[in-house]
Amino acid sequence: MRYGAFVAEATKAGLVFARSSSYANILQYAGNGEPDASAMFARAIAASRRIYVPAGTYVLNNVNWPSNTEIFGDGDATILKMPTAASLLISCDSGSASVANNIANLKMSRVQLLATCDVDGFSEHQHLVALSGVSNVLFEDVLFKGFRGDGAYIGSGDSAGVERHNENVSFVRCRFDGINRQNRNGISFIDINGGLVDGCVFTNCTAPNMPGPIDMEPNPSSPFAIIKNVQIQKCSFINNGGGVGEVSVQIPATVTAPPQNITVVDCVSSGYAGTGSFASFNTNRVPTASSVENDYRFIRNNVRDGNCPFIMADGKRITFDGNTFVNMKSLALVGYGGTTNVVRDIKFLNTEFIRVGTVNAIGLTICNASYVKISKCLFSDCGTGNAGSYAIDFDAGASSFVDIEDTIIETPTGKTLVGIVKEAAHTFTPATNSFYRNRLNGLGNWFQAEESDSIVTTYAPVVGGASTVGAGTYNQQTGLFYRLGKRVFFKIRLAVAAGHTGTGLIQVSLPLPAASVGPAGSMTLCPAGVNGLVTSGGVTARLTPAASLNGVQGTLRIYASGTGQFNQITIPAGAFEIECSGEYTTSAA
Incomplete structure (x- = not known):
C-alpha cells in the first residue's frame, strides 16, 4: 500500500500526527560518496518533518529523531538497517529532566528496522531505537528485526543517574522478531507514564540471561524513575526466551515510586523456551x-x-x-x-x-x-x-x-x-x-x-470453675467446629483427671467468642452427656456470653435440669467426663 492509501486508513483510526499533506521523499536528499544513508536522512528531516522512505535498504548509524517528525515507508520492503559497529540505529534525547522540554510528536510506520543478531550475536546495549525524554510517540506497523540489544529502548539517557521521563508511547500492530533469541528485550520501558502495546507480535526474543520481550525495569541508579499507566493488549508471544518473564515488571529498591496501573489483557503466549x-x-x-x-x-x-x-x-x-x-x-x-x-x-x-x-x-x-x-x-x-x-x-x-x-x-x-x-x-x-x-x-x-x-477446625477446650478457674489434667481434650457466617457449630469431648483445682460451677471454653443473647444473659444450647458427676435429671449445657474462659468471651456452663429449674454442677474432686454438641452465634467478624 502506497502512502496515500495509508493516510486515508490511518486518518480513520485517528492516528495521523501530520501537520500537512506535504512530505519529503528521502531519495531527493541523496548524496554522493557517503558511507551510508545517515546524512541523507538528516538532510530530509531538516527539509520536511514528514519523511517518506521508498522500498529499499538504507544503512543508518544513530540518526537523530527530532520533534514533530514522521517517518513512513512501503512496509517490510523499506529496510532501515543498523550496521554491526553502530551503537544505535535511531535515537533522541531531550537533555532535560522536565517533560515540558520533551521531544514530542514522533511517528514511525510501515518500515522494517533491521540489525544483525543472526550474524553478529548478542550485544546488550546496541538497540534499534533508543528514546529518552519523549512525549506522544507512535510506532505503527513497524517490524523490529534482528536486534542485538532492544528493539525499542524507552529510557532515561545513556548514562547512570541521568533523569528523563517519557509520556504516551504507543506500539500498534508492530512485530518484534528476535530471529534466534540472541538479544535483550523487544521493548524496554525504563521510564514510562502512558505506554500502549496493542496488537503486537513478539517472536524468538531474548537471550537466556536477559529479562524478556517486554521489560518494565528502571535502572538502580534512577531513583526518580516512573512506571505507570501501561496497557498491553491483544499481543502474541511465540517461542520467546529469557530468564524473567515475557511481560515483566522489576522495580529496584532504590526507585522511589512504585509501579501503578498496569494491564495485560487478551494476549496469547505459546512455546516459551525461557526459564x-x-x-x-x-x-x-x-x-x-x-x-x-x-x-x-x-x-x-x-x-x-x-x-x-x-x-x-x-x-x-x-x-x-x-x-x-x-x-x-x-x-x-x-x-x-x-x-x-x-x-x-x-x-x-x-x-x-x-x-x-x-x-x-x-x-x-x-x-x-x-x-x-x-x-x-x-x-x-x-x-x-x-x-x-x-x-x-x-x-x-x-x-x-x-x-x-x-x-x-x-x-x-x-x-x-x-x-x-x-x-x-x-x-x-x-x-x-x-x-x-x-x-x-x-x-x-x-x-x-x-x-x-x-x-472442620480443631481446638482444645478447657474446663474452669466459675468461682476459681483452676487447672486440670486431661485424658481427652477434643473440640471440633466450623462456621457458616455468624453461626458456629461445635462438638466437645473432655475427660478430666481427678484433682482439677477449679471451684464452683463447671464451665467449658468456646472456640469463638459468643454474641450477646439478650437481657437474660444465658441461653440453653444443648443436652450434655456426663460421667463422674452427681446429677438428678438431665444435664444441659447453657451459653453464658457474659463469662469468659481461656481468653474467649462466652462459656458453656453445665447444669442439671431438675423440675422447673437448672441446678448447678460444681467441679468434683474426682475424674469426670463431658460430651456435647450444638451451635451458637459468634461476635467474631
Missing part, C-alpha cells in the same frame, strides 16, 4: 494497609506450552481474571523469597490452571500473602502423578484473609494427588479464612478456615 514466567512482578517493597496500590491487572490471557504461568513476588492489588494456563512445566508463584516478599490483595477469578506443574508437580504456590481470593477457578490435572503433586500449595511463609470459593480441583488422569496442602513451614490464620462451595472431587484438603461449609 522465567509469562508474567513477573517484583516491586522490592513490602505492601501495607496504607501503601500505594499497584493495581496490576491480568485479564483474559491464554498461555500454554511454557515454563511458569506467573511469579508475583510482591505487590498490592493484583487481579487475575478469566485467564487460562495450559501445559506449563513449573508452578505459578505468589509472595516468595522471604518475609520481604509479600503480596497483599490478590484475586484469582474465573482462571483455569490445566496441567500446570508438569515437571515440578504443583499448580499454584502461595507463600507470604494476605487478602487472597480464589473464586470460580479450575485446577485440572496439576502435577506429575508422583509424590508432591498438589493443585494448591501453601509453602514456607504466612497467609491470612484467604477466601476460596466456588473452585473446582479435579484430576481426570490422576496427576494431582492432593488438592490443597499446607507445608509445615507455612502459618495460616484460620480465623480470617473462608472456604465455601468448592469441589475437590475426593482430593485431600489441608486448608484451614474457621468459616467454611466443609472444613
Whole structure:
C-alpha cells in the first residue's frame, strides 16, 4: 500500500500526527560518496518533518529523531538497517529532566528496522531505537528485526543517574522478531507514564540471561524513575526466551515510586523456551494497609506450552481474571523469597490452571500473602502423578484473609494427588479464612478456615470453675467446629483427671467468642452427656456470653435440669467426663 492509501486508513483510526499533506521523499536528499544513508536522512528531516522512505535498504548509524517528525515507508520492503559497529540505529534525547522540554510528536510506520543478531550475536546495549525524554510517540506497523540489544529502548539517557521521563508511547500492530533469541528485550520501558502495546507480535526474543520481550525495569541508579499507566493488549508471544518473564515488571529498591496501573489483557503466549514466567512482578517493597496500590491487572490471557504461568513476588492489588494456563512445566508463584516478599490483595477469578506443574508437580504456590481470593477457578490435572503433586500449595511463609470459593480441583488422569496442602513451614490464620462451595472431587484438603461449609477446625477446650478457674489434667481434650457466617457449630469431648483445682460451677471454653443473647444473659444450647458427676435429671449445657474462659468471651456452663429449674454442677474432686454438641452465634467478624 502506497502512502496515500495509508493516510486515508490511518486518518480513520485517528492516528495521523501530520501537520500537512506535504512530505519529503528521502531519495531527493541523496548524496554522493557517503558511507551510508545517515546524512541523507538528516538532510530530509531538516527539509520536511514528514519523511517518506521508498522500498529499499538504507544503512543508518544513530540518526537523530527530532520533534514533530514522521517517518513512513512501503512496509517490510523499506529496510532501515543498523550496521554491526553502530551503537544505535535511531535515537533522541531531550537533555532535560522536565517533560515540558520533551521531544514530542514522533511517528514511525510501515518500515522494517533491521540489525544483525543472526550474524553478529548478542550485544546488550546496541538497540534499534533508543528514546529518552519523549512525549506522544507512535510506532505503527513497524517490524523490529534482528536486534542485538532492544528493539525499542524507552529510557532515561545513556548514562547512570541521568533523569528523563517519557509520556504516551504507543506500539500498534508492530512485530518484534528476535530471529534466534540472541538479544535483550523487544521493548524496554525504563521510564514510562502512558505506554500502549496493542496488537503486537513478539517472536524468538531474548537471550537466556536477559529479562524478556517486554521489560518494565528502571535502572538502580534512577531513583526518580516512573512506571505507570501501561496497557498491553491483544499481543502474541511465540517461542520467546529469557530468564524473567515475557511481560515483566522489576522495580529496584532504590526507585522511589512504585509501579501503578498496569494491564495485560487478551494476549496469547505459546512455546516459551525461557526459564522465567509469562508474567513477573517484583516491586522490592513490602505492601501495607496504607501503601500505594499497584493495581496490576491480568485479564483474559491464554498461555500454554511454557515454563511458569506467573511469579508475583510482591505487590498490592493484583487481579487475575478469566485467564487460562495450559501445559506449563513449573508452578505459578505468589509472595516468595522471604518475609520481604509479600503480596497483599490478590484475586484469582474465573482462571483455569490445566496441567500446570508438569515437571515440578504443583499448580499454584502461595507463600507470604494476605487478602487472597480464589473464586470460580479450575485446577485440572496439576502435577506429575508422583509424590508432591498438589493443585494448591501453601509453602514456607504466612497467609491470612484467604477466601476460596466456588473452585473446582479435579484430576481426570490422576496427576494431582492432593488438592490443597499446607507445608509445615507455612502459618495460616484460620480465623480470617473462608472456604465455601468448592469441589475437590475426593482430593485431600489441608486448608484451614474457621468459616467454611466443609472444613472442620480443631481446638482444645478447657474446663474452669466459675468461682476459681483452676487447672486440670486431661485424658481427652477434643473440640471440633466450623462456621457458616455468624453461626458456629461445635462438638466437645473432655475427660478430666481427678484433682482439677477449679471451684464452683463447671464451665467449658468456646472456640469463638459468643454474641450477646439478650437481657437474660444465658441461653440453653444443648443436652450434655456426663460421667463422674452427681446429677438428678438431665444435664444441659447453657451459653453464658457474659463469662469468659481461656481468653474467649462466652462459656458453656453445665447444669442439671431438675423440675422447673437448672441446678448447678460444681467441679468434683474426682475424674469426670463431658460430651456435647450444638451451635451458637459468634461476635467474631
